[in-house]
Amino acid sequence: MTTRIAVIGVGSIATQHLISYQKNPQAELVAVCDIDQTRAKAQADKFGVPKATDVVDEILSDPGIDAVSICVPNFLHAKFAEAALRAGKDVLVEKPMSVNVAEAEALVQATKETGQALQIGYVRRFAPNALVTKRFLDEGEFGDIYAARATIIRAAGNPGGWFGDVAVSGGGPLIDLGVHIIDLCWYLMGMPAPVSVSGATFSPLGARDNIKHLTRYRAASETRVNNVEDYATAQIRFENGAVLDVDTSYSLHARNSTSVKIHGDKGGAEIEPELLMITERHDTLVHIQPQIDSLGFDFTVGFANQIDHFLQICRREIPADATAEHGLEMARMLTAIYESARNGSEVTIAR
Ligand SMILES: NC(=O)c1ccc[n+]([C@@H]2O[C@H](COP(=O)([O-])OP(=O)(O)OC[C@H]3O[C@@H](n4cnc5c(N)ncnc54)[C@H](O)[C@@H]3O)[C@@H](O)[C@H]2O)c1
Known part of the structure; x- marks a missing residue:
């Protein structure tokens, strides 16, 4: 059909x-x-x-x-x-x-x-590095996941256009890039209900349109507005006691980097930048590196999947x-992070 x-x-x-x-x-x-x-x-x-x-x-x-x-x-x-x-x-x-x-x-x-x-x-849920991690996770290889840490840092990666206009985008790197890695960690953590967040955002650098000789992802239509955050960092606490730390930027004095890690009581995994599983066997620390076509986030294969x-x-x-329910939990987390950043204090997620 x-x-x-x-x-x-x-x-x-x-x-x-x-x-x-x-x-x-x-x-x-x-x-x-x-x-x-x-x-x-x-x-x-x-x-x-x-x-x-x-x-x-x-x-x-x-x-x-x-x-x-x-x-x-x-x-x-x-x-x-x-x-x-x-x-x-x-x-x-x-x-x-x-x-x-x-x-x-x-x-x-x-x-x-x-x-x-x-x-x-x-x-990102559909890229082979995540699919393999999920399979190992479902087989109990990592035990219970109690912590995760995720980063997408762009030094000068504001896409311009509508992405910079909060009225159209809803926010900056947190809602654009952070959403991917928060979801990936949350999904692999078993989608526990978020209960509180502490977040901060900063905007001292702006869109960095002055930066030359560097290609960046660009929205289809150009506009000059930029009123979104440069950088966001947050810790999300879940009802099962697990925590997720996230930070992400469009503009930051830092090297570009992407990293997604989950830590369980039997093992852990670095999903990005390159899939690696970490555990212990017979009183010895062991690294397991799956042999798959791409250890990193394979965008083309992820999209096709x-x-x-x-x-x-x-x-x-x-x-x-x-599902829409997953989107609702995400909206709760992102909204609470922006609220926490505005208030300068931890925010409890109401439901
Ligand atoms: N999954 C990913 O990895 C990924 C990567 C980039 C962007 N995105 C998401 O994809 C969406 C689009 O991003 P993009 O980078 O392609 O942006 P874009 O600006 O390149 O494209 C958006 C398109 O929507 C059109 N458009 C705007 N208003 C419209 C309307 N009222 N009716 C019909 N068309 C309309 C624009 O003319 C434009 O062609 C965003 O939500 C973004 O978050 C996802």
Whole structure:
């Protein structure tokens, strides 16, 4: 059975969605939509998609479309996702699912009322380094995970465009990059309920547009606004006593680095930058390095796996497993971190 797909918002990351759908014989790309009609047409031509429109309602009211990928700026995610669910479409929504808790609650409600599937684009869960870690974890190799630590530091990596405008993005590196690694750790920790956070944000450097001779990820449309944080750091406490420490930046006097680590009572794992498992055997510390194609985060394979998985969800072979409920817990954590940073004190997560 083929799933008829439309991609809404066809800027930078949508290209990965389009490539991955195109590779899967059980997907049929039937439409793209973008407020930038030229971009919509260009992507439709490039990927051989029959329809290009700048009107989202044309996609939602089309009975010939089963499912949508939503790849627009963050503040539109929840609005478009809810409209798509209520129009009878299954939804793959890019991260973050929403920019606040109220929107996330509305999406939980909408999935319950419609029975449609919503999957969040947590691509890092689908890269081989994470899949292998999860398999070992499920087999009990690490025991209970009680601590995790995750970092994505960019020295000069503000993507510009809408990413810098808090009204459109909902925040800076925390909501853009932090969301990936918070989710990955939280998922591997068994998704315990977050109970409190202590966070801080800093913005002394700005977007660092003065930096020359350095290529960086750029949003499709340029704007000059930058009112998001440069750097965010936080500790999240969970109901089972576990803690997650996270820090992330667009701008920081530091070397670029990515690191994701989980620590359990039987073993630990460094998932990024390179998969390595650490344990003890017979009174000896032991490192286990799986022999897989890519020990780091393989973006292309992760995307292809994510899209293949979403298509299985659309065919009802498996249930959605990066759900609106997961997006709601994430919204609670991110909102509390920003609140804690503003207040300068720990914030208890109400539920
Ligand atoms: N999973 C990942 O690794 C990853 C990486 C980058 C971005 N993202 C996410 O993907 C989303 C898009 O990011 P991007 O970098 O592609 O941004 P982008 O600016 O390159 O693309 C966004 C597109 O949405 C279009 N758009 C804006 N408003 C619209 C509307 N009302 N209706 C239709 N189209 C509209 C824009 O014209 C643009 O083409 C963001 O939510 C971002 O967080 C995810």
